[in-house]
Amino acid sequence: MERLKVNLCGIPLDNPLIPASGTFGFGYEFAELYDINQLGTFSFKGTTREQRFGNPTPRIAECPGGMINAVGLQNPGVEKVISEELPRLKAVFHKPVMANVSGFSVREYAETCALLDREEQVGWLEVNISCPNVHGGGMSFGTDPASAAEVTRAVKNVTTKPVIMKLSPNVTDITAMAKACEDAGADGISLINTLQGMRISLLTRKPILANTMGGVSGPCVFPIALRMVYQVCRAVRIPVIGMGGISSAEDVLEMMMAGATAVEIGAANLRDPLACVRILDRLPQVMDQYGIGTLKELK
Amino acid sequence: MIRQTKMTVTENISIARDIFRLRLSGDTSGIERPGQFVNLQLEGLFLRRPISVCDWDSDTLTLIYKTVGKGTNQMSGLRPGAVLDLLSGLGNGYDTGLSGDHPLLLGGGVGVPPLYALAKQLIHEGKQVQAVLGFRTGADVFGAKELSALGVETTVTTEDGSLGQKGFVTDALPKEYSFFFACGPMPMLKAVWRACPTSGQLSLEERMGCGFGACMGCSIQTLSGPKRICREGPVFRKEDLPWNG
Known part of the structure; x- marks a missing residue:
């Protein structure tokens, strides 16, 4: 449907809906329930250089209007993602996928991204900088503009694919982080990652x-996410993906009115595996209701 | 096969202390094996609540749950006629093909319910089934009569000896059995894992995010790598659990 089309860093999307990393695995669980090619794309499970088991359980808690997770980036490591997950994905998903990358050193980010850069199925690299920097006294890359810029430059050096830097909301000034990434060459910004809670x-x-603290997500974070997306959209020129608690077609439109080019949908997928298709089905109807012809006109 | 479906409450009654039996009518076609679970959406709660399947037929589902927190307390107030959104057919259940001809069922507290459908299937397959059900005290006991009525030779244990044999399920293990199937709290499962010489299958429990394999919220380490309790589990082979020492 023409009116839902958007363009994300030079790659066209049939619609702006993107399941967020960590809530959609590598797509197969959802592909059993619906045709995931209906989605704009999806951001696959956060991938690191080496395999990770993640945190001990319990990893999940509930809160009013949302949840808290401390999964700890469980993933099989980038080599297995490339040799096992991507070929399996090819059978069920025929669009460019967004590769979500995490790391604990600048070098690790660059090595992981260099390997994913060779994969034809990968459209964008989404770089999660919410992890602690093992060489920076455990401080997160995402809370220090200079570290975020360093990761951005290192990744940009090893890939020709669009690089989207995924920002942590656990900072005093989100626009400083976004500008640092833009100045270092980022092609896009996505936000927000989860808010720290317990x-x-x-x-x-x-x-x-078991990890004491975790990341809060779900409808309860939506107003905070919307505010931060609004601020970042006014601080940078590159495209912004808005996420944080989106659970309806109305939320999608609100996020795009704040300036987002596309949206990611996270926790909603865990409560309702069909959340994304339900939102997609309702989107044109809600656009009609508010007199919105095409999504591009919201920009 | 995972199904999202709406089911109607037909009964929701207390059957022991803090234990309720919930009967639902609707599409049960997602459920294939005993030991699988469903994930219920409840008004006002963000996460669904995973509950093991006690029994099912083509259009009826029976769940037995214990009120332990906000979600299950809310469930205990459900009235006949209420409609629930549920994800059905979740997880990998018990494999009766492994049982041999005289399997043993071991249940602890609210771990007893999935053993009912399992016993039904084993008996249908012509197997001679024994069961040991453990509870804290007499007021907690449920399910023993129902298992006996199926033809299962059932022993009850209570920690305080107020009903049945005093002690834990591991104090009442029969001399001979071909395989064991267990469900219960973690300390019981670990005790069973150590005490039973035969091979067996154990059903594990954990706080879950999605219940269908997407969030990695309930992963455990096994001897064949990380597994999701909600997807590759909740039932695991004894030999796959790294509980040595």
């Missing part, structure tokens, strides 16, 4: 998550 069990008097 829960304590009244029964055990201890934190519910």
